[in-house]
Amino acid sequence: MTAVNAPERTIELPPKLCLRDDLLLHPRGDAPSRCVLEDPRNQSFFRLGPQEQTFVRWLADGASPEEAWRAMQPNAADGRAANWPRESAAALCQWLTKNGLTAEAARSPVPSSPDKALPARWLSMLGHCYFWKISLCDPDRLLTAWVPRARWLFAWQTLLIGVAVLMVSTAMMVGQWSDFFACYENLLTPWRGLWLAIAWIGLKAVHETAHAGTCKRYGGSVRDAGLAWILLMPIAYVDVSSAWRFKSRWQRLHVTLAGVGIELFVAGLSLLVWNFTDHLPLQQAAADVFLLASVSSLLFNLNPLLKFDGYFALADITGVDNLSSYGQSYARYWGARYVLGLDRTMPPMPTGDPRWVKGYGLAAAIYRVFTVAGMLLTAAAIFHGAGILIAAAGAVSFALIPLWRLAHDLIELYRRGELFAARLAFRLVGLAALATLLLFLVPTELRGTTPAIVQYDPPAVVRAPLAGFVDRVHVQDGDAVVAGQPILTLRNDELRHQLAALIKERSQVEQEVRGARWNSDLSSLGDAQSRLIGLQQQTQQKQQEVDSLVVRAPGDGRIVARRLRTLLGCYVQAGDEIGAVGFEERKRLKISLSQREAGLSEDWSRAAVTVIVSRQPSWNAFVSHAESRASDTVPDDALLASNGGRLSVIQDDDRIRLCEPRLNAYVSLTEEQSLRLRCGQRASVRLGCQRLTLGRAIWDYFSG
Template identity: 30%
Template structure:
């Protein structure tokens, strides 16, 4: 083991770093711990404390010496020479042995696989890259970046469309090689800088981050450096290496011909360093940003210490236990670290939820659901449960005071919001129309031969609206009639012809089939005569329609509305469905402010998820509320589970001039927010598990 000077505390107290090379761990020792270790050969706690107090300005007690000895023993930093030491080591080894499920839980999120020992390579290559650490090189690189950006602006359109131009396998290969090269250079930046400052780099390899491979470099020896600037340089070297690469790639792109190499250089110039900054610069996870912030603040073990402060702050604000802070810090420094702890908890909460969803979608459904539950339980629920257990154990220390009164009031308000079924109305987008309304569609691709109505015209039930024609259908009908006539003649001649008699009953069956085919074609032809389903008024007629125009099958041609009164359809999500039933009151609020509210009653609920929206006004592609997309066939597909709720019996008796979109408030069954949330999660679990 080795003992090295460490940066002093903000108030000037010296620190030391103890390096355990066997475990490659570093321990920061205070001034008092260093003085105690310096007199360790005295062998007695009382003697060590007395000498330290006599020779320094410290005030050390024998209990401090015993506590340091226990710390060293617990971390296996002392020589095991007694049976008690052996038993302690065996117990520690047994604790470290994990069952396979626990090992997977602890390691599938982040697992390191060492691949190379880079020290020989670093020794040989380091003299050749010394120029990189000179200020002149970075001024030159800044000039290269400026020149490259200037040249890019002169052909910006070509630059902006580079990635789109290389989606072939050759282009994607170039992008992959460029990305790999950038990440290798990133890690070499850490390794060379650490070696330059005298640190040993024992391993480099691949870390599996939720089974996704990323490169890593072991630069733990940076902790032994007393210079904060040196540690900051090691932490920032990877990002700086990629920024340097991006500068030269930007300039090089301007001179390369189109091809995979240019696509790879484009990736280096635009994307790789942005991804690195977005991920590595974050101090909330243990990437480069964490170590940079830790060194800048001069706070080793930043997460552990800020989390301890965060837990202390939370307990004091909620319960006022009166505990001393985990460590004495200036008030401004403490507030920053507490805020950082809260931000880190929030970031990790979102991150672990995202990882859980990623794991769920990565594996097949049953295993994905199990792993997602384990992920949420292990990394989110368990830490919260541990903190709640601490609160429960200390319940005897609670006293009525300002903090506990405030907590009780807030807890009561939260319980009221979550547990009391105070909200019953279900609000959803809706469309209100005539009580009798039907859209007339073309039954098949056909040509418009005659348009017998006009917009706003009155029609009687069964009146002709439009006449379509289909030359293809006419040809098929003619062929079928000829086949049927020929088979009929053969059936009539069968008793008098030996060849026809040999066909037996099969001939008559063929004739019957031909007759059925003719009847089918004639029925299809009759459908080309579009007639009014009831007496009413023509609406939504395209004014550009004219005879001779070809129409697609299933195309809306016009609408017919009639009768008095109105009815409508609302579209609700899956979470609201259990709270609805026929007979509930509905209030329709139109989008147009001049239209009065309409009061109706739920008449029916479709329990099947809609495959397509037939009301375009509620779809997001037309400015509606329901997230949807347009399929190639023109139909509108909702992106979320959507169900139709029908309502009628409205208090408006006058006819509407046209359909009106808006929102409805349905007097649904009142349920608490917590109950609705639990049912919503249960519905998702059942749907995704396929139950």
């Protein structure tokens, strides 16, 4: 870095640099000016651009770095690499030595400088929290025996068939996406975690097998396969770097995209399974596989901002080797020049100085910052105490150490008189103010939704008036009923026998009354009439009890009783709930709040919420009232995970209860909304209460 009007300093090149004799250069068939440098000893491959290729060829012919660089100047015979900066030549020499490609580096390791030994050691130790790799096997021998027998699986035609299957299955989903997305209502419940993990392992195995098999089909070698941990994300990997020696760009692209292609094929098959089956658990499993196969491919594997399949495909398609290096160099230049106000020279760019490479570098840098920050916050939120330690290690590794290096460089610039302190201070104050503002805008947790259910308000509960067996069921769940319409009939033989005995006894007393009148026995007549009045009252009361064995609707409305048909032949106790009769124009929304959500507001009366119902426009509403205490009683069977809802339950000896107590809140619906929504319909509610921001949390922590 040089200041304006500062004399240019000559960068020293090593006096001698001998490359190892076993290195191989593989020219590209589609780009003769580029090649791949192979290190057979370490099974490593490195892409070289035209300038680097020419420089390395001069070194391989025995020239010194100084002679090789001078041979590449404009007056040299080879004009392809003209105007190559001396800084790039020095950086390439350091890179060759660092990667053990020189004879001297192969014999003895390069000692680290004393001033950077400590931070480098700390960075290596902290980096193990976020980057590590475990080699599991060498699959090359197995692939050698297996791939020739199944070459068709790794042909490019199979890749096209997979894409076609996905397109056809997607077209078949037209008009069914709402029902399909309803399968994800209970996605984050613990009971689905095991299945998601198994499905992810299977998909990754298929993905990496596609990479390895395709590479082997074109003559490459696959020497390593295993697991890696990158930014708190577990991934599987296979070493298909031997594909870099392929001369055909399309072969390299096929190897790169084979894993994504097979995952999209699986995603298409899962949609077909969802379409052609009515089995709910199978539909849910197919939806999970589609989510993992499609979203993971689009967000991670095909994302060119991460060095996964999408990055290598983009580099091959555009022909820009070392795209990541170019992007990082420009991002560092842009940050130093336009953010910190330092005088920096433009780093070398690919031929033609394409603007998209610069944009790619800035986008990748911004994406990396937000990805790392999001991962650290997620770790702190999910793993609690251990997550805070992981986040602290990440803050040191990804923030404090780079800032320490930046401060060291700025001090060196100041000592050399190449730093404008006032301009730098002004910009740093502005950055600090912007960062502080962002802290008070970024919430400590993402705003999710909580489950809710549509109910009648208030429902007229129908209970069994007496104990007995259910003899007949006259209506079904969801039927419209009128006041007095029979719902079910109970059978109580003992009650009918008691009624018959009372009727018989009443008849006998009536005979006594008639006999006393005939005999003019006033004393016996008075006694018999008194007993007759009592028996008539008892008979009338018992008759009412027998009549009540026919359970009738208390009013006009719609019957809500999911288990009505299953009650046939069952014995019910007096007071047992049979169902409810509700009025279509009067309904409410019952919200089930977790204890964490309930703590977001001190008073839930009139709290603002947003109601989200499938196939309905969302609307804003207010909580009418909330219960005073939490309970582990199931708020509604439709909200249980076993029925497609989101609430997990545990089975006790005598009842089913929630895994944790939850608080119920209620939202009143207008008549129009009540007529539009069905009783028992599931909904989601986004809480509108103010969320705690990072800045506020930090302020509260230090202020006590």
